[in-house]
Amino acid sequence: MANLVAPNVQQQAVSVTRKMSASLPGLREIAAQRGLKVHHLGAGYPHPEVTDPRGFLEHQEAYFEFLRDREGLNDPSVLPEYLREAYSYTDTLGPVSSRQTFANVYGKDWGLTLNPEKLIPTVGASGGINLICSMFEHPGEKVAYITDAPTYAGFTARVALCQHATIFSVEMDGEGALPEVMRAQIRAAREQGYFVPFYYTVPDGHNPGGFSFSQRRREAILEVAGEEGILILEDAPYLYINFAAPADRAKPFFSMAPEQTVHLFTGSKIGFPGPRVGFLYSEAELEISEGKKVALSELALVESSSELLFHSPGALRGFEALLHEKSENQGQDAAETFIERQSIWPLAEETLVVYRENRQILLDVFERELGMHKAHFSWTMPEGGFFTVFTFLNTSTTEPVRTDDAMIEKMVMDHGLVVIPMYDFYPKDARERDPGAGMNQLRLSFCFSESAGQQRRDDMREAVEAFCDAAKSLVGIA
Numbered sequence: 010m011a012n013l014v015a016p017n018v019q020q021q022a023v024s025v026t027r028k029m030s031a032s033l034p035g036l037r038e039i040a041a042q043r044g045l046k047v048h049h050l051g052a053g054y055p056h057p058e059v060t061d062p063r064g065f066l067e068h069q070e071a072y073f074e075f076l077r078d079r080e081g082l083n084d085p086s087v088l089p090e091y092l093r094e095a096y097s098y099t100d101t102l103g104p105v106s107s108r109q110t111f112a113n114v115y116g117k118d119w120g121l122t123l124n125p126e127k128l129i130p131t132v133g134a135s136g137g138i139n140l141i142c143s144m145f146e147h148p149g150e151k152v153a154y155i156t157d158a159p160t161y162a163g164f165t166a167r168v169a170l171c172q173h174a175t176i177f178s179v180e181m182d183g184e185g186a187l188p189e190v191m192r193a194q195i196r197a198a199r200e201q202g203y204f205v206p207f208y209y210t211v212p213d214g215h216n217p218g219g220f221s222f223s224q225r226r227r228e229a230i231l232e233v234a235g236e237e238g239i240l241i242l243e244d245a246p247y248l249y250i251n252f253a254a255p256a257d258r259a260k261p262f263f264s265m266a267p268e269q270t271v272h273l274f275t276g277s278k279i280g281f282p283g284p285r286v287g288f289l290y291s292e293a294e295l296e297i298s299e300g301k302k303v304a305l306s307e308l309a310l311v312e313s314s315s316e317l318l319f320h321s322p323g324a325l326r327g328f329e330a331l332l333h334e335k336s337e338n339q340g341q342d343a344a345e346t347f348i349e350r351q352s353i354w355p356l357a358e359e360t361l362v363v364y365r366e367n368r369q370i371l372l373d374v375f376e377r378e379l380g381m382h383k384a385h386f387s388w389t390m391p392e393g394g395f396f397t398v399f400t401f402l403n404t405s406t407t408e409p410v411r412t413d414d415a416m417i418e419k420m421v422m423d424h425g426l427v428v429i430p431m432y433d434f435y436p437k438d439a440r441e442r443d444p445g446a447g448m449n450q451l452r453l454s455f456c457f458s459e460s461a462g463q464q465r466r467d468d469m470r471e472a473v474e475a476f477c478d479a480a481k482s483l484v485g486i487a
């Protein structure tokens with residue numbers, strides 16, 4: 010066999026969330042042998058109750074039938090345009106109608122006119138992260154990304170793939186990343202010879218932070234980013250998984266400063282993750298080599314055309330179907346007529362019902378079981394997203410609780426509890442500054458269980474009760 014040598018290739022560490030999901034079947038078996046029920050407070054997946062595709066497939070079929078009708082096709086042997094397109098090569102930008110529809114509906118929701126020519130289809134938000142990182146990594150110069158401490162594991166994993174890219178992280182308080190620390194980190198990175206293209210964050214329903222940035226903090230961050238001349242990369246999977254009253258919701262960065270933001274939309278959390286539909290949107294212009302000014306969307310498009318060639322047109326058309334609703338008025342031949350939705354909120358509401366209930370169960374059980382022990386524990390109030398961060402304050406005289414791998418394994422073995430430690434979400438530089446970062450914290454999710462309806466509610470309650478019992482016993486409270 011040939012001896013293949015790749016001397017500069019480094020194997021990247023596997024993230025703790027990936028490790029956890031890989032080891033879950035084994036742990037599940039052990040828990041079952043011990044007569045324990047498995048309680049899911051770990052996985053960040055959309056709930057199966059809201060990702061049953063059958064209703065969607067029917068809706069999509071009816072929408073496609075409507076398109077056929079609109080083309081005036083009565084002869085079933087003639088191939089309709091949407092179907093031809095769904096299985097063909099398309100331009101990298103993909104079907105115009107899908108982008109136009111999304112631009113209309115999303116633009117209305119966030120109060121701006123989106124240019125569909127600047128909507129670059131991506132393979133979910135993950136594809137958007139990859140696309141923008143690749144764009145800035147190609148020149149080969151040392152590149153530093155600014156992000157939160159802690160930050161999304163998928164982002165750190167992507168950055169680790171590029172050996173000349175690194176992270177300068179910024180600590181957060183209850184309102185978001187600290188603007189002056191951000192400024193200092195941008196400057197420190199530049200002093201060390203790095204090019205700093207953007208600050209990556211998840212301002213709504215932060216994963217793993219378990220909270221949303223305040224409006225005031227967003228404005229302060231925008232100011233620093235503007236003064237320092239960097240972009241904001243806004244990852245927005247939970248923009249619509251929002252539990253705050255409409256008047257209390259902060260504005261996404263792209264609605265405040267589209268010329269300074271690269272916004273990543275994904276259909277994964279309000280629709281389905283499987284079709285991998287996402288869009289990158291930005292109105293930013295970049296000064297590139299020889300002082301030339303180009304639209305960032307143009308650069309992203311060229312990047313995408315060599316990386317992806319084009320996104321699945323069938324998946325984009327399916328997403329377009331989701332952005333239409335049945336009209337009250339029937340078409341001429343009784344075929345159903347569809348109209349563009351006025352907003353994505355009602356669509357999101359169908360999934361929000363489940364998350365809102367689960368979240369309330371979690372917060373109610375915490376308050377009931379741990380409310381009188383706030384000297385020992387704290388937890389974040391998620392205004393959006395899937396997660397809360399649970400902190401052991403370690404103020405008692407007992408041995409401090411360390412949320413390391415051994416503790417996580419014990420939670421499964423002794424209590425059937427699947428939880429995720431926070432330490433792995435802290436970028437390397439944050440852990441160097443504070444070796445204890447995240448070592449007393451867990452990320453608990455309230456999005457996933459294996460049951461539906463009343464059983465889901467019961468399972469959620471049981472899971473949180475089991476967690477509270479375990480937490481109390483860890484700090485020595487009877």
Ligand SMILES: Cc1ncc(COP(=O)(O)O)c(C=O)c1O
Pocket residue numbers: 053132133134135136161163211216244246275276277282287
């Ligand atoms: C912050 C964040 N970004 C990106 C993703 C991945 O999203 P997608 O399925 O669109 O790639 C997730 C999924 O959990 C996430 O939480």
